[in-house]
Amino acid sequence: xxxxxxxxxxxxxxxxxxxxxxxxxxxxxxxxxxxxxxxxxxxxxxxxxxxxxxxxxxxxxxxxxxxxxxxxxxxxxxxxxxxxxxxxxxxxxxxxxxxxxxxxxxxxxxxxxxxxxxxxxxxxxxxxxxxxxxxxxxxxxxxxxxxxxxxxxxxxxxxxxxxxxxxxxxxxxxxxxxxxxxxxxxxxxxxxxxxxxxxxxxxxxxxxxxxxxxxxxxxxxxxxxxxxxxxxxxxxxxxxxxxxxxxxxxxxxxxxxxxxxxxxxxxxxxxxxxxxxxxxxxxxxxxxxxxxxxxxxxxxxxxxxxxxxxxxxxxxxxxxxxxxxxxxxxxxxxxxxxxxxxxxxxxxxxxxxxxxxxxxxxxxxxxxxxxxxxxxxxxxxxxxxxxxxxxxxxxxxxxxxxxxxxxxxxxxxxxxxxxxxxxxxxxxxxxxxxxxxxxxxxxxxxxxxxxxxxxxxxxxxxxxxxxxxxxxxxxxxxxxxxxxxxxxxxxxxxxxxxxxxxxxxxxxxxxxxxxxxxxxxxxxxxxxxxxxxxxxxxxxxxxxxxxxxxxxxxxxxxxxxxxxxx
Numbered sequence: 001x002x003x004x005x006x007x008x009x010x011x012x013x014x015x016x017x018x019x020x021x022x023x024x025x026x027x028x029x030x031x032x033x034x035x036x037x038x039x040x041x042x043x044x045x046x047x048x049x050x051x052x053x054x055x056x057x058x059x060x061x062x063x064x065x066x067x068x069x070x071x072x073x074x075x076x077x078x079x080x081x082x083x084x085x086x087x088x089x090x091x092x093x094x095x096x097x098x099x100x101x102x103x104x105x106x107x108x109x110x111x112x113x114x115x116x117x118x119x120x121x122x123x124x125x126x127x128x129x130x131x132x133x134x135x136x137x138x139x140x141x142x143x144x145x146x147x148x149x150x151x152x153x154x155x156x157x158x159x160x161x162x163x164x165x166x167x168x169x170x171x172x173x174x175x176x177x178x179x180x181x182x183x184x185x186x187x188x189x190x191x192x193x194x195x196x197x198x199x200x201x202x203x204x205x206x207x208x209x210x211x212x213x214x215x216x217x218x219x220x221x222x223x224x225x226x227x228x229x230x231x232x233x234x235x236x237x238x239x240x241x242x243x244x245x246x247x248x249x250x251x252x253x254x255x256x257x258x259x260x261x262x263x264x265x266x267x268x269x270x271x272x273x274x275x276x277x278x279x280x281x282x283x284x285x286x287x288x289x290x291x292x293x294x295x296x297x298x299x300x301x302x303x304x305x306x307x308x309x310x311x312x313x314x315x316x317x318x319x320x321x322x323x324x325x326x327x328x329x330x331x332x333x334x335x336x337x338x339x340x341x342x343x344x345x346x347x348x349x350x351x352x353x354x355x356x357x358x359x360x361x362x363x364x365x366x367x368x369x370x371x372x373x374x375x376x377x378x379x380x381x382x383x384x385x386x387x388x389x390x391x392x393x394x395x396x397x398x399x400x401x402x403x404x405x406x407x408x409x410x411x412x413x414x415x416x417x418x419x420x421x422x423x424x425x426x427x428x429x430x431x432x433x434x435x436x437x438x439x440x441x442x443x444x445x446x447x448x449x450x451x452x453x454x455x456x457x458x459x460x461x462x463x464x465x466x467x468x469x470x471x472x473x474x475x476x477x478x479x480x481x482x483x484x485x486x487x488x489x490x491x492x493x494x495x496x497x498x499x500x501x502x503x504x505x506x507x508x509x510x511x512x513x514x515x516x517x518x519x520x521x522x523x524x525x526x527x528x529x530x531x532x533x534x535x536x537x538x539x540x541x542x543x544x545x546x547x548x549x550x551x552x553x554x555x556x557x558x559x560x561x562x563x564x565x566x
């Protein structure tokens with residue numbers, strides 16, 4: 001589709017603010033599985049001078065990255081793929097960035113380099129037979145780079161690998177943030193970095209030094225053991241690669257035993273068996289490469305413990321007001337099992353208790369037999385549709401007849417609202433359900449639980465600690481907060497899925513990831529249950545797991561409200 005638009009001259013840019021580091025990290029994570037299947041190291045290095053936010057078309061930058069990194073992985077059978085982002089020029093608010101993607105792959109002959117950016121071109125026909133592909137990726141990439149005011153070049157040596165350099169123009173965002181530098185919490189701390197890959201060691205060393213830390217490097221497990229034994233004082237951190245020849249990371253950790261420093265295990269694969277071994281060895285952080293700057297710093301800070309990071313004084317803690325929807329009893333009438341599951345997750349995250357029925361007739365019977373605070377009803381169901389069911393509910397005796405009813409409809413056409421109101425419904429929400437639209441509809445009804453008010457303990461938010469972790473930058477703290485707000489619902493949904501499936505390993509890993517995210521905000525009311533969930537056998541304790549998950553979801557609703565408050 002893009003190629004058709006390019007040929008027709010219809011492709012346009014959509015510049016907007018975005019975070020380059022986050023974008024690079026997401027692209028690398030999305031391609032990591034392909035790289036790890038080939039035992040390749042996938043690495044990223046972003047110049048500290050690159051602003052945290054820039055204005056450009058992030059969709060097209062992402063496409064350029066995916067094409068270049070994807071190609072590098074495709075044509076590399078051994079070694080590494082490295083992405084580097086550099087600030088080449090800055091004049092006022094105007095920026096010129098260079099994205100470089102290097103690999104240790106098959107390389108390109110000099111007489112073929114000029115042709116690779118042509119449509120449907122690869123270096124030769126044997127390449128197409130061996131690796132497949134249409135040959136359009138680099139052609140589209142070259143066009144996109146040109147559209148963004150830049151150019152693309154390639155350096156290559158057959159048998160040694162290639163480096164593609166793409167320059168693009170961007171602007172400094174009005175929301176420009178301060179680049180994270182040394183952090184008083186981890187500055188001066190020592191870290192032993194153990195990795196057999198020289199590039200990875202260098203990247204980690206540069207990053208740790210940038211934060212004011214004191215890294216010591218080891219190329220193998222035996223060397224690491226020797227350095228720990230000879231150290232005049234214990235290392236504060238151990239960054240340990242899992243996959244090393246001669247002696248892997250787990251063997252190193254096992255040999256160290258009680259003398260093991262606070263350890264972060266780094267791996268090129270995401271294996272449930274690895275996370276299980278980490279738990280056995282008492283290692284809390286298992287991180288899959290490529291590891292972003294933000295992920296690593298959060299892990300280091302989390303390992304130190306919140307009690308060491310909180311500034312004294314009441315400003316660090318802010319109680320959260322109870323959600324107006326908490327404690328509501330909801331009857332959900334929906335015949336589609338997938339829609340049922342999604343709606344239940346959403347409603348429970350808002351703090352409500354949900355009962356599910358499969359059609360309109362069951363909905364009428366449920367309302368007649370019990371007291372619900374609100375009914376969410378699909379308008380198109382077998383046996384009795386939502387409109388007919390609503391009319392029958394309105395014919396019940398008081399107070400059941402006045403139960404608020406919100407329609408769920410797949411249509412958003414003129415007259416739909418009027419038809420719902422004529423049937424006796426109070427409001428309607430279109431599908432797929434938008435959480436904000438649903439919340440507004442329910443809050444707008446002024447609902448209160450029929451049962452006694454449930455007292456909800458506040459969520460403790462460590463705002464001072466968050467600011468400290470953000471290097472004192474309020475803008476960076478705001479960015480981290482936005483990222484949590486964007487990711488917490490999908491994270492809870494995926495955790496819920498693993499708990500329901502009684503998949504202990506996946507649930508443990510997802511709970512661990514979510515706990516790591518939340519630890520930056522304090523929130524012990526959520527991190528402590530998540531820690532318990534990490535260690536729970538889902539098959540033997542499925543009911544306890546569901547209860548814990550409900551508690552976490554309840555507090556998540558309060559946390560989001562607090563973080564979104566001015």
